Amino acid sequence: MDDNLLPLFPLEVVLFPDQILSLHIFEERYKQMIGECLESTQLSPADGEFGVIYIHEGKLESVGCTARITEVIRRYDDGRLDILTRGQRRFEILFTNDEKRYLRGAVTSFEDEDSSPPPPNETEGARSLLREVMKRLPSADSPPDLPPDIGTLSFRIAAALPFGVESKQKVLVLRSERERMRLLAGLMAKLIRALDLRERARSKASGNGDVTRLEGLR
Secondary structure: OHHHOEEEEEEOOOOOOOOEEEEEEOOHHHHHHHHHHHHHHHHOOOOOOEEEEEEEOOEEOOEEEEEEEEEEEEEOOOOOEEEEEEEEEEEEEEEEEOOOOOOEEEEEEOOOOEOOOOOHHHHHHHHHHHHHHHHHOOOOOOOOOOOOOHHHHHHHHHHHOOOOHHHHHHHHHOOEHHHHHHHHHHHHHHHHHHHHHHHHHHHHHHHHOOOOOOOOOO
16 A cells, blocks of 8 residues: 555645756655655656645645755755655545555646647747746846746646646646646736736836835735
């Protein structure tokens, strides 16, 4: 039974397939978990995954994404680790097990139920919205490299943009690329409006001393 349980790493982040995630491992239970994953990888490169699952206010979501360790950047004398991981596959938790120091779960992986791609006009519309968002982000030089595979385009967009974690979780859960792209189009349009509003507020504040605070998107 133990061999069929996936180690779970509850975090206040959402991981998408193929997304790079850097982690600093400092809690003893997760030092153990990552150590065991590294040992499994040495025995079999196909093993060693753990599940990144979003947790908020003590509530654990049921859908997450597995991660594979791609690089150990630094090992500290006290056992802490800096690692790089890459998202692999989405999963749904069937039940959890707490017999070890860290949480594990019986999970089932899943793919999209609707494999039909979005209409070309919706895909191009999403790419256009992405370019508009990136123009408004001060730290962004250019849009991220987007894959030709339509089935993974939504994940790449969602990973690249500063949406709230709840919104990213909604993207992860959906089992249709068409539905994900439509959700993202709405989120990007909302983000553009928020960024434009913030810029107008900054311009107004610099002109008359007023300060307007804009809350982040959820």
